[in-house]
Amino acid sequence: TCGQTDNADRQTAADDKQLNVTAASIIMTTMYAARMAKPELQRCAGALATQLTRWTEQEDQRLHRMMSYLHTRLDDVLVGFIADPPDLLRIALFADADFAGDKRDFKSTSGVFMALVGPQSFFPLGWGSRKQTCASHSSVEAEIVAADEALRLEGIPALDVWGKILGRIPKVTLYEDNQATARIIQTGKYYPKLRHVQRLHGVNISWLHDLFRKGLYDIHDTHTKCQAGDIFTKHFTSVLGWQHAMKLIGVLCDDKLAKSLRAHVIHPTVQPLHADRASACLLYTSPSPRD
Numbered sequence: 001t002c003g004q005t006d007n008a009d010r011q012t013a014a015d016d017k018q019l020n021v022t023a024a025s026i027i028m029t030t031m032y033a034a035r036m037a038k039p040e041l042q043r044c045a046g047a048l049a050t051q052l053t054r055w056t057e058q059e060d061q062r063l064h065r066m067m068s069y070l071h072t073r074l075d076d077v078l079v080g081f082i083a084d085p086p087d088l089l090r091i092a093l094f095a096d097a098d099f100a101g102d103k104r105d106f107k108s109t110s111g112v113f114m115a116l117v118g119p120q121s122f123f124p125l126g127w128g129s130r131k132q133t134c135a136s137h138s139s140v141e142a143e144i145v146a147a148d149e150a151l152r153l154e155g156i157p158a159l160d161v162w163g164k165i166l167g168r169i170p171k172v173t174l175y176e177d178n179q180a181t182a183r184i185i186q187t188g189k190y191y192p193k194l195r196h197v198q199r200l201h202g203v204n205i206s207w208l209h210d211l212f213r214k215g216l217y218d219i220h221d222t223h224t225k226c227q228a229g230d231i232f233t234k235h236f237t238s239v240l241g242w243q244h245a246m247k248l249i250g251v252l253c254d255d256k257l258a259k260s261l262r263a264h265v266i267h268p269t270v271q272p273l274h275a276d277r278a279s280a281c282l283l284y285t286s287p288s289p290r291d
Helices: 007-016 021-036 039-049 057-072 139-166 179-187 197-213 228-232 239-248 255-266 275-281
Strands: 076-078 090-097 109-118 121-131 172-176 218-221 251-253
Touching (some): 021 039, 021 057, 039 057, 039 109, 039 121, 090 139, 090 228, 139 179, 139 197, 172 179, 179 197, 228 239
Antiparallel strands (some): 076 251, 090 109
C-alpha cells in the first residue's frame, strides 16, 4: 500500500494535508505517459492526483487497477497520419463534459481532444481532462464551461503555431454533442429555464458567441458516439464502448503494428511499414454532424 489511512481517519488526514509521496511519485510518472502517448489515462491519473492529501485504501485500489491496466496495454500505439496537402487540413476540437461526476463536491469534468484532420488525415495534437472549478445545475452549463476551456486553452493558442506551419490560418471546427449548448453559443441567448446561466457563466457565453460571430471557429453538432472528448470525462462499464472511445482518439491495440513501429524507431535502417499495412491500421472516419 501507499501509506493509506482508514476511512474513519479521512477527515483528520484531510485537515493535516500530508502529501502521500509514494503515490505522488507513481501518479506523476503515469501522468507524463498520459500526456505524451496514453491519453485514455488522463482522467484516471488526474482524479487520483486530487486525492494525494486525502489518501485512503480506496485510492490504493484505484491506483493498483490503473497500473494493472497500464501493464496489460503495452502494445497500444497512438497513431497519426497526414495524406493531404496543407490547404485541406483543419483543426478539429472536441469538447465534452459529464454532469456532477465527482460525488464529493458534485463538480463536473471537462474533456478536450484536438486533432489535425483532413479527408485522408488524422493527427492528434492535444488532449486534457480538467475538473471544473464551479458546480453546474445541468449538463448544458457543464458543456458551456467545457467548450470555453477547449477553445481558450487549446483551440485558439494552436492557431498561431499551425498558421506558421501551414502558411495560413487553419479553420477550427468545434464538435458539440449537446444541441442546446450549441444553440446558446451560436445565438448568445438562452432558454427561460436557464436564465440563471447568464449570471453564472455569462462571461463564457459572451466570449464563445463573440468568437463564433467573428468567424474564428465553426460549431458542428455531432453524435455522442462520435464525441472524441467523451473518454476524458467519465468511466466506462462496456469493453466495446471503451475500445470504440480509444479508436476515436487514435489509440490502437495492434501487436504487429507496435513491434514494427518499435523496430523502426530503435533501428532506423529498418524499412518503413508497407503503405497498404499502414493504411489498414490507420483507418479513421471523421465524425459527421447528425442528419
